Amino acid sequence: VTLYLDELKPGDRFMSATHRMEAAEIRAFATQFDPQPFHLDAAAGRGSLFGELVASGWHTAAIAMRLMVDGGLPIAGGIIGTGADIRWRAPVRAGDELHVVCEILEILPSRSNSNRGSVRIACNTLNQRGEAVTTAEMRVIVSRRPP
């Protein structure tokens, strides 16, 4: 089941499946998009501010998106974001198991298009200990149910 604008209200909550972060994945993402030593190599990680190998924050954000697209945020027509305000709050390490909890904050009907609106959503990514590794506020375009 996916939901249209009219079917969402502030306080609605959704939970995604879980994704386990493997060291090989962390290195592969970093090699392509964020090749900094502390995302590529355990020894370099130990010598850094982090003290260990940690995932790129953009990798964590991309995994959160995948978890939302795969059912964690069931919006009809897909998840089309216009903005996101992300805070990286705790490191993500190899072996961490992540899931995303979304909560609808506000529904903003469009002034220019009666067929859709914008929705503010808190999307927090938690690890296996329930710690928020990222907190984010997203703004997403959502269609009204077609007549």
Add this chain to the structure above:
Amino acid sequence: VTLYLDELKPGDRFMSATHRMEAAEIRAFATQFDPQPFHLDAAAGRGSLFGELVASGWHTAAIAMRLMVDGGLPIAGGIIGTGADIRWRAPVRAGDELHVVCEILEILPSRSNSNRGSVRIACNTLNQRGEAVTTAEMRVIVSRRPP
């Protein structure tokens, strides 16, 4: 040359190299992290809000990070973000050539750690027509020059 906290000041600007977005890359990122039809398939894109195949916003953000890491934002010790507020302002299509322009907005010395501080930076990603496809404000931890 990379810069420490003491060597940055509001108004300093940096420009990255350019990255051309290929259709195959757009699809590969989407397959892994954002498998929505308008990021995967030209025909599906035409039937969507976008009217064409467009890159995932998280892909654009990851490419911007790569351009910054590769010299577009020359911070000593690397780019360690604590937060980012991103707006996706225009679609990114296959063939678009992206670069990032960063401007230092504010230097915030740490209250708890005299060896480093936080820097607010505007990081905008522009296409080959000079249009901002994303605008972002990042907050990054930067070390003072070691004595």
